[in-house]
Amino acid sequence: MIRVLIADDQALVRGAMASLLRLERDITVVAEVGSGTEVVEAAERTAPEVALLDVQMPGSDGLTVAAELHRRLPACRVVICTTFARPGYLARAMAAGAAGFVVKDSPPEALVDAVRRVHGGLRVVDPALAAESLTTGSNPLTERERDVLRAAADGGTVVDIARSVHLSQGTVRNHLSAAMAKTGARTRAEASRLAEENGWL
Template identity: 55%
Template sequence: MTTLLIADDQTMVREALAALLGMESDFEVVAQCARGSEVVPAITATRPDVALLDVDMPEPDGLTVAATLKDKFPEVKVIIVTTYGRPGWVKRALDAGVSGFMVKDAPVDHLAEGIRRVMAGMSVIDPELVVESTMHGASPLTARETDVLRAAADGASVDEVAAQLYLSAGTVRNRLSSAIGKTNARNRADAARIAAENGWL
């Protein structure tokens, strides 16, 4: 029996997925989470074999959770299940050590087979996402530029970003300027939008 954790902030999607996968004779859904912050405590309590994570979860997102699980629970297989795939997400997911990256519009039997393949030691990445990711390439942003742009994405001021990241205001301005140039954006809000759309944040 393969035990599963499902994390998705959309209640209807999460419960439907749990019900459909629960109908498979070799699966048991042992935990459901609506927020990224709930995943680690739920895994600690239930020790599932596989964690199915949505990318667009609040506090924090699925890719951030996946990276945490790689360090804290390396024995748990992680599959990203998302509504759509942004090019940069595949690389971030692979860097986070996920075993699978699948889109939600696939039939549930496709997801079930993906889980079985992951449990057999294979990786399952939607081929269209791999092609799209290859076409768009990796993020042009450095890790530090990404941190600054992510912190500024919600409209925080330079001083607020500087305080949050323990940097000088001048350093924040320089990194924002560099990120704007690399993304061919008009301003930092545009740079954050472009980076988010490509899955670089």
């Protein structure tokens, strides 16, 4: 039996995935959790072989949790299962050690197939997202530019952003300018939105 952990903050989605997988004779769901902070403890307690993780969850996001699982339970293979088909999320998931990336609007059999394939040592990536990732390229933003854009998303002033990220106002302006150039945006709000849409933040 393939032992599976499911982490998704939407109870209905989490329950539907569990019900779908329990229909398979070779798969058993050993844990269901609703936040990122619960995943590692549940995994250490139940020893899953495959963990299905949503990206956006309370407490800790799925990409951060994927890296933590990869470090602490390397035998557990991670599949990111999300609504957000963003090239940046795919790149970050693979960098975090995930073995698969499935979009939630995929057919149900795609999820079952992904569980079996990653359990067998293969990688599984949504084909349309993989093609888009090749077109989009890698994340052009530095870590500091990402920090500044995250802070800018709230609409604060340069002074607010500088205080939030512990940088000088001049440095914040430089990072915003660089991020706008790299995203092709005309405003910092647009740069933040584009970076978010690409999964770069």
